[in-house]
Amino acid sequence: MSKSLTLKxxxxxxxxxxxxxxxxxxxxxxxxxxxxxxxxxxxxxxxxGACTVHVDGERVLACxxxxxxxxGRAVTTIEGLTPEGADLHPVQAAFLAQDAFQCGYCTxxxxxxxxxxxxxxxxxxxxxxREYMSGNLCRCxxxxxxxxxxxxxxxxxx
Amino acid sequence: xxxxxxxxxxxxxxxxDGGASLGSRLSRIDGPAKITGAARYALEHHLEGLCHAVxxxxxxxxxxxxxxxxxxxxxxPGVLMVLTPDRIMPLKSATTWLDTPGPEGPYLALTNVINFxxxxxxxxxxxxxxxxxxxxxxVKVYYEETDAIATYDDPRSGEGMALDHLAVSWGxxxxxxxxxxxxxxxxxxxxxxxxxxxxxxxxxxxxSGDKLTVWEPSQWINGMSRTYAEWFGVPYENVRLVSPFxxxxxxxxxxxxxxxxxxxxxxxxxDRPVKLALTRPQTxxxxxxxPATRQTLKLGATEEGKLLSIVQTGANETSVDGVWGxxxxxxxxxxYATPHLAARQTVVPVNTVLPSAxxxxxxxxxxxxxxxxxxxxxxxxxxxxxxxxxxxYAEEDPHAKKPWSTxxxxxxxxxxxKAFGWEKRKPEPRSMRDGHHLxxxxxxxxxxxVRRTAGEAMxxxxxxxxxxxxxxxIDMGQGTYTILAQTAADAIGLPVDQVEVKLGDSALPGAPxxxxxxxxxxxxxAVHKAALAARDELIGLAISDPNSPFRxxxxxxLSVADGVISSPRGGEEVTIAELMRRLGRDKIExxxxxxxxxxxxxxxxxxxxxxxxxxxxxxxxDYSLHAWCVHFIEVRVDEDFGTVxxxxxxxxxxxxxxxxxxxxxxxxxxxxxMGIGQALLEEGLVxxxxxxxxxxxxxxxxxxxxxxxxxxxxxxxGVPDFHASVLGGKAVGELxxxxxxxxxxxxxxxxxGKRIRDLPITLEKLID
Numbered sequence: 001m002s003k004s005l006t007l008k009x010x011x012x013x014x015x016x017x018x019x020x021x022x023x024x025x026x027x028x029x030x031x032x033x034x035x036x037x038x039x040x041x042x043x044x045x046x047x048x049g050a051c052t053v054h055v056d057g058e059r060v061l062a063c064x065x066x067x068x069x070x071x072g073r074a075v076t077t078i079e080g081l082t083p084e085g086a087d088l089h090p091v092q093a094a095f096l097a098q099d100a101f102q103c104g105y106c107t108x109x110x111x112x113x114x115x116x117x118x119x120x121x122x123x124x125x126x127x128x129x130r131e132y133m134s135g136n137l138c139r140c141x142x143x144x145x146x147x148x149x150x151x152x153x154x155x156x157x158x
Numbered sequence: 159x160x161x162x163x164x165x166x167x168x169x170x171x172x173x174x175d176g177g178a179s180l181g182s183r184l185s186r187i188d189g190p191a192k193i194t195g196a197a198r199y200a201l202e203h204h205l206e207g208l209c210h211a212v213x214x215x216x217x218x219x220x221x222x223x224x225x226x227x228x229x230x231x232x233x234x235p236g237v238l239m240v241l242t243p244d245r246i247m248p249l250k251s252a253t254t255w256l257d258t259p260g261p262e263g264p265y266l267a268l269t270n271v272i273n274f275x276x277x278x279x280x281x282x283x284x285x286x287x288x289x290x291x292x293x294x295x296x297v298k299v300y301y302e303e304t305d306a307i308a309t310y311d312d313p314r315s316g317e318g319m320a321l322d323h324l325a326v327s328w329g330x331x332x333x334x335x336x337x338x339x340x341x342x343x344x345x346x347x348x349x350x351x352x353x354x355x356x357x358x359x360x361x362x363x364x365x366s367g368d369k370l371t372v373w374e375p376s377q378w379i380n381g382m383s384r385t386y387a388e389w390f391g392v393p394y395e396n397v398r399l400v401s402p403f404x405x406x407x408x409x410x411x412x413x414x415x416x417x418x419x420x421x422x423x424x425x426x427x428x429d430r431p432v433k434l435a436l437t438r439p440q441t442x443x444x445x446x447x448x449p450a451t452r453q454t455l456k457l458g459a460t461e462e463g464k465l466l467s468i469v470q471t472g473a474n475e476t477s478v479d480g481v482w483g484x485x486x487x488x489x490x491x492x493x494y495a496t497p498h499l500a501a502r503q504t505v506v507p508v509n510t511v512l513p514s515a516x517x518x519x520x521x522x523x524x525x526x527x528x529x530x531x532x533x534x535x536x537x538x539x540x541x542x543x544x545x546x547x548x549x550x551y552a553e554e555d556p557h558a559k560k561p562w563s564t565x566x567x568x569x570x571x572x573x574x575x576k577a578f579g580w581e582k583r584k585p586e587p588r589s590m591r592d593g594h595h596l597x598x599x600x601x602x603x604x605x606x607x608v609r610r611t612a613g614e615a616m617x618x619x620x621x622x623x624x625x626x627x628x629x630x631x632i633d634m635g636q637g638t639y640t641i642l643a644q645t646a647a648d649a650i651g652l653p654v655d656q657v658e659v660k661l662g663d664s665a666l667p668g669a670p671x672x673x674x675x676x677x678x679x680x681x682x683x684a685v686h687k688a689a690l691a692a693r694d695e696l697i698g699l700a701i702s703d704p705n706s707p708f709r710x711x712x713x714x715x716l717s718v719a720d721g722v723i724s725s726p727r728g729g730e731e732v733t734i735a736e737l738m739r740r741l742g743r744d745k746i747e748x749x750x751x752x753x754x755x756x757x758x759x760x761x762x763x764x765x766x767x768x769x770x771x772x773x774x775x776x777x778x779x780d781y782s783l784h785a786w787c788v789h790f791i792e793v794r795v796d797e798d799f800g801t802v803x804x805x806x807x808x809x810x811x812x813x814x815x816x817x818x819x820x821x822x823x824x825x826x827x828x829x830x831x832m833g834i835g836q837a838l839l840e841e842g843l844v845x846x847x848x849x850x851x852x853x854x855x856x857x858x859x860x861x862x863x864x865x866x867x868x869x870x871x872x873x874x875x876g877v878p879d880f881h882a883s884v885l886g887g888k889a890v891g892e893l894x895x896x897x898x899x900x901x902x903x904x905x906x907x908x909x910x911g912k913r914i915r916d917l918p919i920t921l922e923k924l925i926d
Contacts, residue, residue: 023288032287038195038203041436042356042406047856050356066730080197091192096185098825104192105357105405109191126869134863137856139356139406140635141831142824143867 011036012080017086022068022148026060027065029053030077038078038108040132049136052109059116078108081115085143090156094149102140110136114150123154160207179644179654180682180885183820187659188403189337193583196405201435203373209238211424211434212290214280214297214416215443216272219306219849220478221511223270223279223299230296231282237290241281243268248421252388255381255413255671257769259595265389267419272301273478274509275850276443278416283424283432308849310475310506318473318506323484326491326557329498334467338458338773342534345454346527348899350475350851351843352447353516354861357405359433359444361418363425363497369396376401377412378671379630380767383664385414386423394764399661400601404634409515409831411634412671415445417723430845442854447484447842449513450525453486453503462601463539463546465496470527472503478514481505485520489605489896490528491557492784494550499557505780509849515673517832518892520900521606529602529900530915533907542903543601544571544580555782563781563881564888566812567603570788570875574601574810577792577871584853589909595794597805597907598762604897606889607776608783608882609674613681614667614751617646619696621744622719623735625652625689627659630767631669631681636891637821638677645682645885646816648695648701649689651718652734667749668767675785675787675889676773680752682817683884688750694716694735695746705740707732747914769863783882785889787811789830789901795909802906804834807870813889815878821888829894835862836895837902841918 006019011034027044028034030053038132042050046062048057051062064127066107081089094100101107113136117123129141129150138146191197216223228240230441239245243266251263261758268278280297284290335341361374370390371830376382376399381399390397404411421434436444442614453472460464483526492691497755516522536546554561583599590597616628627646630655633639639659646795647654660666669681697716700708700723707717707730708723716725724731732740751758753766776783792806809830814821839860843852872894899917906924907913914923 021286021288023292026893028287031202035204036195037198040199041201041358041435042358042405043856045855045857047438048356066845078193081194088190088193095193096189098773099185099189101192101818102338102637102824102828103357103404103406104188105355105403105633107192108195110697120654130865134865135859137863138354139354139408139832139861140824141314141828141862141867142861143831143864144827144870145824 005068007067009070009075011075012077017033020067020086022066025063026065026067026070030062032083036079037079040105040108040121042106049113050106050109052112052136054116059113078111087113091149091153094117094153098149098152100142100149101140106136106138108145110138112132114153117150118157119144123150126151174185178261180817182818184640184654184818185308186292186637186640186821188633188645189357199357199403199405200373200375200401201360201362201433201643205362205364205431206223208431208433209283209285209292209428211281211283211289212294212423213278213420213436213440214282214294214610215440216275216277216279218272218303219275219308221272221301221611223272225300226280226300227298231293233297234289234293236285237282237293238285239283239422239424240521241268241420243270243279244495247427249419250391254386255770257765263285266421269415272814274511275848277358278420281420281424283428288377306509306849308508308846309844310508311472315508316508318500318504320504324483324485324487325502326487327500328471331467331469331498331500334470335456335497339461339465340459340539341456342531342538343397343456344456344531344534344915345452346530347452348450348523348526349917350447350450350844351516351836352451352859353408353410354843354859355406358436358438358441359411359417359426361536362431362433363422364431365429368392371398371400372422373400375404375407375420375807377407377632377634379405379632379662379664380668381671382413382414384768389419390422393578397664399664401632403437404632405568407634408517410672411520412515412673417444427442436659438856439854442851443511446511446513448516448519449476449482449484451484451486452761453527453584455527456478457531457535459535459539462538462710463535463541463549463551465494466482467498468496470501473506475508475510475513477512478507482513482805484523486524486527488520492555492605493528493552493603494532494558495552514889516828518606521824521896525602525604526899526917527898529897530903533904534913542585544575547571547623551570551917555777558777558782560777560780560782563783564814564877564879566877567786567788570786570810570812570826571615573875574788574790574808576806577873579789579891582838585701587810587908596797596905596909598793598795599906600680600791600901600908602789602897602901604787604789605787606675606893606896608785608888609676609776610774611670611772613669613684614749615681616667616747616749617685619692619734619746621735621738623656623733624739625650625657626660627657627685628666630662630664630666631677632662632672634672636678636825640821641678641817642681642685644691646689649686650693652721653799656721668763669844670773671770675892676775678890679887682887684750684752687752688748691750692746692785693749695748699741700737703741705736705742707761717852783888785813785893785923787893787897790831791905792900792911793900793905793922795906800924802838802919804902805868808869810873810875811893812876812912813890813893814876814882816876816888817885818873819874824873824890825895827870829892830870830898831862831867833898834867834902836917837899838918
């Protein structure tokens with residue numbers, strides 16, 4: 001297992017080369033090797049959703065994805081949700097306005113899920129938002145505010 | 159003594175000051191960092207030469223290690239060191255949070271004696287996380303196993319030890335109970351519950367000579383620094399603990415724990431910075447959550463539902479090597495007027511990690527008992543559940559026999575019942591339904607004490623006109639950054655966006671534990687005091703400095719608003735920045751603490767910030783200080799499947815004055831949501847053979863998800879309480895959860911006619 005791979009990852013629109021063991025997850029590659037610490041490690045077993053990123057525009061759990069699996073695919077993390085220097089993404093702005101977080105640790109994953117949830121067309125009602133945001137746990141208990149934020153952002157985005 | 163008697167003209171940070179910020183619904187000022195991924199949590203601190211430690215935990219529940227074979231692990235790629243009980247450096251025993259001596263030393267963070275399954279027994283340090291994880295799986299352990307007592311339901315665990323300091327009694331409770339015309343008796347149980355903050359515990363530790371820096375999520379910077387310093391025998395000042403963001407704690411991040419000692423040992427032994435993150439399963443045994451509790455309540459009452467006597471006996475699990483008492487009488491002995499009461503409890507040692515604090519330790523399970531029992535009594539005597547609570551309303555603290563400072567509990571019942579529509583409730587169980595759904599409406603009250611410790615804060619005014627607040631107090635989502643900026647802005651007379659707040663670093667002025675829902679009240683008090691002093695110093699310079707345009711004026715006529723200093727007599731108005739420039743000052747910096755002026759030595763401050771010995775009880779002084787709440791909850795129970803859904807929550811809460819209603823409401827709702835999970839989902843499942851926590855992950859230990867939670871309406875019924883705190887607030891963070899589980903259990907009874915007294919309320923208990 002000590003054999004290393006040299007990978008070229010496209011993260012947030014830029015190409016990054018890194019040499020890692022094949023068993024390195026996308027989450028650890030982002031956090032430990034590339035400095036994208038916005039994606040969080042909450043459970044490292046695909047249960048909490050804190051590590052949610054987009055791969056080719058779809059939400060995936062970075063802790064259950066090997067870094068080597070995403071070569072040649074576009075990875076977007078919370079740091080790359082909007083171009084550098086741009087205003088907040090409507091979902092980010094809505095999370096702030098609705099106070100849809102407290103400790104902030106699940107928040108990047110919630111926001112990445114929310115952006116995808118809206119894009120998937122799964123934000124049609126509060127019940128649907130609740131269902132399609134249930135892969136992201138929040139122990140501080142911001143759920144009703146997350147629903148309000150997704151609802152608000154969806155209106156802004158449509 | 160933290161609540162200084164304030165002269166009449168002193169600002170209190172309320173509307174009478176003309177201050178616009180405190181009390182407003184400002185969005186959290188640390189929010190932008192959190193929603194963009196810029197906020198750096200402890201384990202995101204990268205250092206040159208960083209190596210990674212992974213812990214190995216015991217796989218037996220009791221016994222000792224015979225042999226640990228590390229041959230394969232030692233030889234695995236990238237491994238730098240395998241720590242075992244025989245290899246780890248012995249540390250000194252650290253004093254406790256009560257300022258009492260710790261166990262006889264030395265302290266070994268890894269031991270050969272196994273007291274519970276999931277105890278740390280080895281740690282592998284390697285160049286990478288993957289290498290350390292792989293090598294940890296190669297550590298072979300041969301045990302000498304003995305029988306484990308898994309839970310207090312094992313008859314061998316016995317009755318336990320009495321905790322006399324938690325016993326409460328007044329009157330002749332047993333005799334009064336025997337004579338009471340109406341008597342009910344029931345036993346209520348809560349399982350082991352876990353904190354599970356989404357950020358797992360861990361740290362980065364780095365030594366430089368005899369100086370230790372620790373990046374670790376912390377609810378108590380100063381207390382944990384003290385422990386690290388004592389463990390390693392270095393001066394307190396040599397430890398720097400940094401924790402600007404904390405990914406949730408809920409009571410679990412207040413103490414330096416064994417894994418912290420292991421990482422700091424490894425860093426010292428290797429002379430390299432070490433990162434150690436507990437895996438999610440390891441977090442279930444690296445520290446304790448709320449212990450399992452059971453309590454038997456006997457209520458005696460008149461036919462009209464007036465309480466005559468309460469007799470309570472309770473027990474909670476503890477570990478075989480320590481005592482954690484979960485105070486089961488804390489609400490029982492406070493909520494209702496009863497002429498007679500007797501409560502006592504024991505702790506029962508079993509093979510578990512020592513239980514610890516989880517949101518409202520004591521009040522939470524205590525309220526589950528008494529708030530279900532009073533509900534049972536309401537049906538027994540045929541009185542509405544709200545009415546019976548008002549009938550037994552305590553006009554003063556029935557235990558301390560002192561007046562309440564404020565108790566807006568009647569107002570809470572009234573406001574909550576109105577908003578919920580309680581008057582439409584049909585009293586009979588199983589009398590409300592919607593198709594297959596049995597509908598139940600339940601109510602329960604909650605309370606949490608106002609705890610008070612002193613703190614200190616630095617407030618600086620800078621040449622650019624901006625202000626800075628600095629404290630080692632922390633923000634794990636309660637909103638500390640935001641409310642302290644609001645407090646300083648109003649006291650100085652600045653727009654809030656001109657105030658920067660620095661928190662969570664032992665290099666900053668000290669603060670006691672962010673626990674017991676005390677931090678907001680004590681820190682707003684300290685910041686208010688320091689900010690007023692900074693403003694006074696500024697005005698003092700303005701009237702005395704020869705370069706000031708105000709040099710001929712009197713101090714008490716100047717005003718500062720929106721960062722501009724002016725005189726009511728007219729004339730020149732200058733900004734703080736302009737005045738600082740004319741004065742030739744870079745900064746004005748003021749440090750203030752809220753210790754009593756007669757007893758504020760450096761040693762006293764150290765004790766205040768690093769132990770809980772200076773925390774004042776809610777009944778010290780002339781009043782009894784508590785926050786209050788009432789929850790009205792609707793459940794829908796599927797008649798065929800027994801599934802319970804919470805469909806509506808209206809809670810009315812009295813936390814005194816809210817420094818920022820937007821953030822306080824979020825905390826209340828967070829507590830209510832944790833309470834919904836507690837009522838319906840959360841339960842540590844323990845293997846009865848060896849005491850393993852079977853569901854030690856977030857897929858099996860169920861916490862509430864978004865889909866479990868309806869809209870929640872919270873109503874503030876509080877009024878400023880200046881007996882409770884300098885600026886009038888009471889407890890917020892731990893209040894919201896108290897009373898939620900009994901309100902749900904009461905609603906489930908109303909829906910189904912089944913009384914579930916054993917949390918969580920799962921479908922098999924309803925359909926058997």
